Amino acid sequence: GAGVSQSPRYKVTKRGQDVALRCDPISGHVSLYWYRQALGQGPEFLTYFNYEAQQDKSGLPNDRFSAERPEGSISTLTIQRTEQRDSAMYRCASSLHGPKANSPLHFGNGTRLTVT
């Protein structure tokens, strides 16, 4: 079946602009996660949802970053007033059950964000 889908695949934006990154999880998956990955490093947690409820946003770097999953399916990660340090690969993952059930994460191929 279809995996986790992220769009756009690449996004180049100018400093100060807002960007919205989209994640379409595997159908029926309860939990959705956002991670950020710098070159040569492992992914770093940003936030996660169970259904439409944001359970943990402790990894969001500052208040320019926000995420929503209004209907418990597709999620959007929004970065306002982008800065060059926001440039990274943004990865979305979903899992069939919530974290307490030890469900493995299935990752998408990411959105490469470049802020110029």
Add this chain to the structure above:
Amino acid sequence: DAKTTQPTSMDCAEGRAANLPCNHSTISGNEYVYWYRQIHSQGPQYIIHGLKNNETNEMASLIITEDRKSSTLILPHATLRDTAVYYCIVPRGGGSQGNLIFGKGTKLSVKP
């Protein structure tokens, strides 16, 4: 997450078994050990996880020591396509917090 320690890099000959070690000496009784890998620029891929018994699936085997302070991921017949960064992860609190810490992992190079 319980702190994990992995070698930075390893080499393996094609067709031979690749044994990737991981130390997790501070693991708690209800915490699982997970392995993911990341091939080039793709998203991380789940491999296997276990609590205390050894586990095997179509991709790999996971051997966890009796005291659970370390584990080994075994790829029985490594191929060139197994070249990747392998991450050993112990989610804190049995995973209830939803926040996986990937660390730097082990870069496995499978050579012909």
